[in-house]
Amino acid sequence: MNAAGPGSPAGLREANRRRVLDAVLTAGEPTQSGIAAATGLAPATVSNIVRHLVDAGRLTATTTVRGGRRVRAVRLTPPTGHLAGIDFGHRHVRVAVARAADTLPRVAPGGAVVAPPAEVLAEREAELPEGHDVDSGLDAAHALLGEALAEAGVDRADLLGVGIGLPAPVDARSGTVGEPGILPGWVGVDAPGRAAARLGVPVAVDNDALLGTLAEQAWGALSGVADAVYLKLSDGVGAGLVLNGRPYRGRSGTAGELGHVVVGEDAGGPAGVPGGTVCRCGNRGCLETWASTTTVVGLLEPLLGRPLSVAEVVARARGGHAPSRRVLADTGRHVGRALGGLCSVLTPARIVVGGELAQAGDLLIDPLHAALERWALPGAAEGVEVVAAGLGARAHVLGAVALAGEQLLAARG
Structure with a gap:
């Protein structure tokens, strides 16, 4: 059996670590006892996992007062750097650049988990030929991304990831763009791989309606x-x-x-x-x-x-x-x-x-x-x-930023 296999001690530790991170992501800023209740893990196990994740820079622990008692609460450590979203349409491409930390949830007064407002530092849009192919689309996106980064005063080396929305089904297992879509020049393409090679950063790709959903969940209706x-x-x-x-x-x-x-x-x-x-x-x-x-x-x-x-x-x-x-x-x-x-x-x-x-x-x-x-x-x-x-017409590019944030959190986990 592989040392990190599902039934091995290493595999169990990894699964428990993932459960703790998921509990923090869902709750925003839970206490360690809250994590134990949500995951079913023993308080001592949660304490050990949290300590290791704090040492690794994944979590930040603070002492706070809740219900009149001092408790130890943890949250995801805000990443330093920036994310970008790219929304491809039938005849347009839109790019937005935002701070990565703005994609993380936080706890509002009263305990509700919310996302901070999506503060876009720079945004660009251009028309594309109807039915454009993947190369011309990515070339246009690359140019707009450069302009947006320059306006925001962000070095490309500080760009941690890009989310892309396409008006077509995207197979999550292979990353390939399927039919029927309104961009025939993208069908069969490994969109994340091609885009990552062109843009030089990690890329996540999904259907634009799903990205509109992510944005409206975080910041909208x-x-x-x-x-x-x-x-x-x-x-x-x-x-x-x-x-x-x-x-x-x-x-x-x-x-x-x-x-x-x-x-x-x-x-x-x-x-x-x-x-x-x-x-x-x-x-x-x-x-x-x-x-x-x-x-x-x-x-x-x-x-x-x-x-x-x-x-x-x-x-x-x-x-x-x-x-x-x-x-x-x-x-x-x-x-x-x-x-x-x-x-x-x-x-x-x-x-x-x-x-x-x-x-x-x-x-x-x-x-x-x-x-x-x-x-x-x-x-x-x-x-x-x-x-x-x-969020109107900006929902899909903001959702692409949120998708890049999802990918960043998964990689950091």
Whole structure:
């Protein structure tokens, strides 16, 4: 048996150390007795592990007063250095640089575990060609990252890691980008490996809807919500799931592909195609063919005879333009129908709508909520809040920073 195998003394010590670190990460700043209660480990065992982790610089121990008693509390030692997040879209790339210490949880008055505000030191954005490939995307990100680091006054050597969000499923086991995604030039690519080689730092990659979930949990509309759904409505449609307070990635890390739930196979598609429009995944009538930004502007451009943006569609709708109002309302109803089944299974307390279409606000959310109540089981839909994302368009790049923080904590553990 390997000396560090699961059943060996070394393996047991490593497992216990991991349990202690996880307990600290979950609680923010627990006492040693609190760690013992959370892990089931003996107080003496916890004391020994904490002492070793303090000596190694992983934890910081302080004496504090809680409930009128002096106790020994521990917290993760804030890392020195910086992290970056990169958000790739269909036609854009956005980069943000933040202090690594800002990604760690802390305990607020009253004992609640919160994350500090995401203080971005510098941020850059650029347009990309539609359907760009991995090399051109990483070249653009590398250049923007250099500009952002320079603005923040951060040396590249102080960059501890980068998180990247992609509008595509990312297999957690291999790191490869799968289909169907709206970036065909990335499909089959070992995204973390290619990005780390290009940027020269450790890289973590995940789906952008999941990263929106991480950001909204830490700093936005999902803070403190145990069971929830983050919905990204943009060129693609994706969802991030929160179960019992933790993001749910699924067996392979690709959970949440709500855009490929079929909602209209038996009816005409957005353009009146019998059986529904064929989706890029190969099915007909997927939610994405009814509710993406491409569909929304595509339904209205023939009426106006020129290209449109989502912002213009929303502005026209708020100004009383009946076709724009109808398209946004229909979009909300299609999304609500797909969410009805999801809510019947998961019974979330809150649904947060993000992505480019979230700027439609009540024009989309009100009909979405009505359709949700129509298609979900009555008990599952009752009391579900549907709100716009608190972080707006910045949710996904901030989530990429949070992902880099996750990777840093795992490496430090």
